[in-house]
Amino acid sequence: xxxxxxxxxxxxxxxxxxxxxxxxxxxxxxxxxxxxxxxxxxxxxxxxxxxxxxxxxxxxxxxxxxxxxxxxxxxxxxxxxxxxxxxxxxxxxxxxxxxxxxxxxxxxxxxxxxxxxxxxxxxxxxxxxxxxxxxxxxxxxxxxxxxxxxxxxxxxxxxxxxxxxxxxxxxxxxxxxxxxxxxxxxxxxxxxxxxxxxxxxxxxxxxxxxxxxxxxxxxxxxxxxxxxxxxxxxxxxxxxxxxxxxxxxxxxxxxxxxxxxxxxxxxxxxxxxxxxxxxxxxxxxxxxxxxxxxxxxxxxxxxxxxxxxxxxxxxxxxxxxxxxxxxxxxxxxxxxx
Numbered sequence: 001x002x003x004x005x006x007x008x009x010x011x012x013x014x015x016x017x018x019x020x021x022x023x024x025x026x027x028x029x030x031x032x033x034x035x036x037x038x039x040x041x042x043x044x045x046x047x048x049x050x051x052x053x054x055x056x057x058x059x060x061x062x063x064x065x066x067x068x069x070x071x072x073x074x075x076x077x078x079x080x081x082x083x084x085x086x087x088x089x090x091x092x093x094x095x096x097x098x099x100x101x102x103x104x105x106x107x108x109x110x111x112x113x114x115x116x117x118x119x120x121x122x123x124x125x126x127x128x129x130x131x132x133x134x135x136x137x138x139x140x141x142x143x144x145x146x147x148x149x150x151x152x153x154x155x156x157x158x159x160x161x162x163x164x165x166x167x168x169x170x171x172x173x174x175x176x177x178x179x180x181x182x183x184x185x186x187x188x189x190x191x192x193x194x195x196x197x198x199x200x201x202x203x204x205x206x207x208x209x210x211x212x213x214x215x216x217x218x219x220x221x222x223x224x225x226x227x228x229x230x231x232x233x234x235x236x237x238x239x240x241x242x243x244x245x246x247x248x249x250x251x252x253x254x255x256x257x258x259x260x261x262x263x264x265x266x267x268x269x270x271x272x273x274x275x276x277x278x279x280x281x282x283x284x285x286x287x288x289x290x291x292x293x294x295x296x297x298x299x300x301x302x303x304x305x306x307x308x309x310x311x312x313x314x315x316x317x318x319x320x321x322x323x324x325x326x327x328x329x330x331x332x333x334x335x336x337x
Contacts, residue, residue: 030063030065263287
């Protein structure tokens with residue numbers, strides 16, 4: 001374990017999970033403290049999976065949702081030249097199984113915006129569970145969580161998941177039972193990636209005001225997992241010969257469904273995906289006149305999290321401005337708030 005010193009050298013220590021721990025779940029909130037780190041960005045690795053991280057200051061606490069695999073997992077965090085690494089173990093589980101899928105089914109491409117071939121971000125993850133007593137199951141893909149409803153103790157599931165470029169750790173957990181899988185995805189990194197997750201009886205809309213067409217736009221896709229939850233994605237990436245993309249603001253909105261009912265949502269915004277300067281923000285909201293908005297959870301996923309004015313819930317059919325992604329001079333990116 002690293003120890004703070006009287007020098008001005010950078011220091012980092014992973015405080016949770018503990019080195020050598022045998023864990024009861026593959027879904028983990030990794031916590032680390034760091035001091036005197038001048039770099040703004042760092043790298044967390046879980047086995048082969050890479051998690052770019054952004055720091056809020058030279059000293060502080062980092063929290064990040066991560067997904068482990070059954071068996072031994074090597075965790076390594078490097079910030080500004082300081083490094084801490086060790087292994088933890090996730091014991092094999094039972095009563096949850098994942099259906100076999102050929103590798104080619106996960107890594108193939110499909111025509112995207114403009115007819116080019118894009119890697120398939122959406123994939124179907126299916127399996128079965130036996131004698132699991134819980135109201136909902138949880139899926140995690142490299143730390144991005146989504147839920148699906150469970151109505152019986154024994155049954156099957158088939159859910160749409162969103163893949164990251166390169167190595168993906170997938171885990172499904174119901175109660176104390178789980179199953180995991182490693183997937184290699186041939187997916188082009190996005191300059192801007194917005195992912196909307198929701199739980200409720202109707203489907204919200206993810207909409208973006210665009211300053212121009214110098215970033216190649218992926219289709220705004222929406223998928224429902226089941227009758228009560230779903231996700232939608234909008235991607236932008238560099239067009240060939242267009243450099244960093246047009247300067248200006250991409251304004252991201254969430255439109256409330258016209259159907260009445262309580263709807264909870266979260267929005268993850270990523271810029272320069274999978275690159276050394278990846279930025280990430282999480283936003284949370286509730287559309288429901290009958291109840292006050294909940295307090296946003298603490299920052300997760302290694303991001304400097306921010307939340308919109310949740311009290312300003314729009315009327316049905318209207319939209320809420322959540323944030324702006326601004327591409328400035330030289331391609332520099334900021335996310336506000």
